[in-house]
Amino acid sequence: MGRLTVFTETMAEEVLKSTPTDNQAALREAKRGILDFLASAFAGREDAGIAKLLHAIEEEGGNPITPLIAQGKMANRRQAALVNGFMGHALDYDDVHSDVRGHPSSVILPVLFALASGREISGKSFLDAYIIGVEVMARLGQAIGTGSYLKGWHNTSLLGGVAATFAGARLLGFTVAQMRNAVGIAVSQASGLRVQFGTEMKPLHAGLAAQQAVQSIEWTQQDFHGTEMALDSAIGFLHVYAGKEADEAVRAALTEGWGKSWRIAEPGLWFKRNPFCSAASHGADAALALAQLNLDAEAIEKIDIVFPPGGDAALIHKRPKTGEQGRFSIEYVVALALLGQPFTLGNFGSAAVSADAEKLMRKMFRSNDADHKPDPQAIPKGRFTIVRIALADGSVHSREVCVPKGSPQAPLSDAELESKWRESAPDLEVAERILQAIRGLENSSLRELEELL
Amino acid sequence: MGRLTVFTETMAEEVLKSTPTDNQAALREAKRGILDFLASAFAGREDAGIAKLLHAIEEEGGNPITPLIAQGKMANRRQAALVNGFMGHALDYDDVHSDVRGHPSSVILPVLFALASGREISGKSFLDAYIIGVEVMARLGQAIGTGSYLKGWHNTSLLGGVAATFAGARLLGFTVAQMRNAVGIAVSQASGLRVQFGTEMKPLHAGLAAQQAVQSIEWTQQDFHGTEMALDSAIGFLHVYAGKEADEAVRAALTEGWGKSWRIAEPGLWFKRNPFCSAASHGADAALALAQLNLDAEAIEKIDIVFPPGGDAALIHKRPKTGEQGRFSIEYVVALALLGQPFTLGNFGSAAVSADAEKLMRKMFRSNDADHKPDPQAIPKGRFTIVRIALADGSVHSREVCVPKGSPQAPLSDAELESKWRESAPDLEVAERILQAIRGLENSSLRELEELL
Known part of the structure; x- marks a missing residue:
């Protein structure tokens, strides 16, 4: 079995040595992605589901570490990932990626915000981790193919939690062994069915996947052990959900050409004009x-x-x-x-x-x-x-x-995206301050943006 | 689509109107099941994984509501379900059910203990809910068949969280609509892969399933909405994991002959003599x-x-x-x-x-x-x-x-089971007091037992 672990290990090595913000197109799209996620989350801030989740969190209790977006409240990392993930996807107004067949940013960004809280994280590290999360989620989508989606799983949660775990492990500077372990923990929490579409559970899939990643990261920090064979084994994640052999095609989808371009920019995120699927x-x-x-x-x-x-x-x-x-x-x-x-x-x-x-x-x-x-x-x-x-x-x-407006082939211009953001933000002053923080993110600490949420 | 919801609804109706403790065989086996679960959990109380999970919980914070078994500590309901589920299954010393092809009690009982905390719950209600949880899990195991297990899922978690949600909803006296909703929330968290066998994640599957049930119950209490078609839909839980049509065979497995006998007694739980699979x-x-x-x-x-x-x-x-x-x-x-x-x-x-x-x-x-x-x-x-x-x-x-010792066809006697318990308990005085509390459980409040954990 040892031979096959090379596969998960190779991915972890690629992830750790990458600095995708060196690529200007990827950097630009990552900043647009953060803006679009915040537009979607702010637009969803009064969704009825939020109050329900906040009540549940209040009953649980927890150390307030991470801001709940646009709520003026804090929660522990896990809870914040859950609520912010839900909020980003609440209106189905958040980004889509065609390789994923699902919503990357509402899973990945809540995880990165949760893990960054109370830590010294540079805006550049945050952007690198985000680009990598989208990259892994898109590659997982290509590796797993269309079968699992058509059968009934929702890729946003099925793939999102695993991808966000890679991203979170990158953000915190995990070793290869720690990253592999965190992914090992993550695969046994992957879930989410399309039968939920049209209920509050559909957006909660993003929150549950974000919670899954935070748990996988935090349990790894406590040296809790999961499988080393998460992606490799013949009874591992890809094979169980896609029914495929661990063949070269899957390996290629996951690692080939890593870093030559970044999927956040090619084919790119699809920012929505309208709040529907x-x-x-x-x-x-x-x-x-x-x-x-x-x-x-x-x-x-x-x-x-x-x-x-x-x-x-x-x-x-x-x-x-x-x-x-x-x-x-x-x-x-x-x-x-x-x-x-x-x-x-x-x-x-x-x-x-x-x-x-x-x-x-x-x-x-x-x-x-x-x-x-x-x-x-x-x-x-x-x-x-x-x-x-x-x-x-x-x-x-x-x-x-064949090519709808908002998709990467007919993208929203910066002005159109900023206008989506301004319509979603609670007031123009907050809108401008957050916009400025995102524009200069690669040269500042993440804290400047976090404090505005 | 309305027609099909009859199916999940029928199960919820059966669950709510049942009082299986009226059946003496079921009552007896339920009390043996609680004793065996506590023996397994107490025997696992110093497992290295527990300290790791306790550190993670301490960082999260939370309102102390439910006892962590044999730890002299409390946690919130969700966290207690997670840790107590892990503890019960930590040594693979806990019960098995052949219809489930997995471990029922380490999922169901931590959920019921978590939900009972701080509420007035009779021992009889607790036993009824437990018997029903095992019943649902066994019937789900028969409905889903062997395919999902052979493909790579672990039934303890895949089925356990859904079954424990039915049990928890019964314990708290949910309406049919609430129970159906809680199950709707639960199915989108079902997960757990056999590739974890031999790692700490395998026992955590029981804890994760217990957490899933507590979340599903608590979010339903906040009126958070999931699918009404959890078990019925052609893209619902059973079909997605088993690949079956919602045909009469599945319906029969889930509801036919409900209450004539109870699967906790026929074929019965399998209590282990030895801590291995x-x-x-x-x-x-x-x-x-x-x-x-x-x-x-x-x-x-x-x-x-x-x-x-x-x-x-x-x-x-x-x-x-x-x-x-x-x-x-x-x-x-x-x-x-x-x-x-x-x-x-x-x-x-x-x-x-x-x-x-x-x-x-x-x-x-x-x-x-x-x-x-x-x-x-x-x-x-x-x-x-x-x-x-x-x-x-x-x-x-x-x-x-073909018939190993401990299995229902060659069961442990009460004396053998009590001896397993005494070997696992920290001291003989605690052992006797808990034994007495379980012996009279149907005539007392659950609190008497809970306070000894």
Whole structure:
């Protein structure tokens, strides 16, 4: 069995010797990623779930070490990771990475903030650890393939806790042996099912994964021992969830070309304009284009929505009852667009779906087309959504989108991202101070930013 | 989707209306189960892992609510569930259930103790909840089948946290809707890999599952929402881990004949005489019988150890380096028996395997025989282990065991179980007082027992 441990060890060695902030593109995207995470967390700061988690934490008690974002409160590292992770993902407004098929920053950044609290950590170390966390999560996503997601796991938590453990171990300067051990502890806490989409548990997956990483790091600091074979063994993490052999393809996905470029910049993070699942973004843009035609909703006979096979797996609600479920419903998103309803937080809250939207959704039919060839630039690769409206007069209006706005191929500009941030922040003064702290982060202590949260 | 929620709901309804302590056999076995759990936990009270977890908890802080068994300390409910779960399973000395293929009591009882603390809970309610927890865990084990275990998950944690959530919800008198919600929260935390066998993470799986249940209960008390489709959905817990359809067979395993008898008594818990994995028990008894022949270890040419296919899946170490790994090695257990070394805790600790044992293990070869027909009473069903020794003079000595001592078909007597308890307790006075408290538990408050922990 000794031979195979080389594999987890190789990753740990790569992680420890990397300083990805030397790469300008990676550094730029990391700072944009922190800003987007904070925009998402601040926008979610009054989500009903937060108060529930805060009550539970109060009953538990704990040493106040780490700030709970935008709450004016502190909690212990584990609790802060849990709540801040939830907050980042509460509105499904946080970043996505197509290699991950999930949300990296709402797991990784709460872990790094929690571990950095009360320690002297430079902004540069923090950025290095963050870029590495995204790198590992994207590589794990490629290694594990699509099977586990399609079967029912949620990659945000399934992969996020393991990736954030690598990142946290890097932040604290663990040895290779400590990092390998922490990852060994982490793999036995990986979990999270897609059946939760549309409930408060979906965003809590980010928090649970962050808690998992903090636990794995803290227990390793106490010399608690887990497996050395976390990623290598034939009954290790990758094989159990993906059902693959520990073959060269998996090794290549995890370590090949390490450091040549960084996945936070290539293909890059996808920052959302709208608070719903990114799998609905293509269809949303198509529906917005169709809305320009000012079609009469009453005259619509049928709406076909076409995906590649599996492309709509995340969109588990075909007939959502609430706006919250509507975050995972292409039908609801298309209905809002065609009815001229904005993609505001209010339209994706706990209120019931409007009668108009419900009526329009009843005319919609999803299908999969395995033969359709999308734009080679499509993101994720091979993805497209076609929205095709048939009117009573026999006319048909159709739009196809392969590259939605906000995705790395059609990115938000710095100005657009900063405007998302300013809309989410509680007031403009706080917004500007945090913006300045992030802009100069690689040359300052993390504490300057932490104190503003 | 509404139709299917009937399934999780039916289970919750059954759980809430059951009072299994009315069944004398179940009541008796529940009291034996509590005694055996406490014997295992007290025996493990100085395990090196405990001090590590206590340091981690001290750094976290928390309101002291629940006793940490045999430590003279308190922690919050979540932390106590984690540590007491670990302690119960630390030496692999705790009970097993063949339907579970794992350890029920080290998950369920720490959860019930944690939730009972500071509340008025009768001993009878506690016993009812415990019997129900074992019932649910055994039924989940039957519903999920063998595939998930063979693939690499550890049922103690994979099933234990969900089962303990049902038990905890019963203890606190949740409504059907609350119980369903708590189970919804629990399924997204289920985890734990067999690759950890032989590390400190294996016993922590019991603690993590207990933590998972406490979190699921406490978050439900705050009205935090998870899926209503935890067990029903085609992307719900059972289907994702077992790969099965939500068909009638699964429904039957979970609800059919509920309350006619209780799985804690039929087939019953398996209390261990020895601190190693129960899958090695058959081979251990066979080797002990062979040891009676006083064979000369030097004269042994070869030892064949034969299992049914998959029967040795839990025994992941063929050439263990330490006694701790030896808990999951049939080779090590057989070597100890043949060398006349006792099955003491010291021989299953962190010390290196002796040169004699190592030498003898090199002569051992495992194989699987799919055609061999074991005793119809075999436990688990179809299980056997044959140990066959070939000597240099050409003679062959062989023993087969299908029903090891301690298993429900050859149970420890009350006197044997009480003797295990007295050997584990710190002193005889404490031992007697706890024994008395358990004997009269159904007629007293839980507090009397709790105060002795």
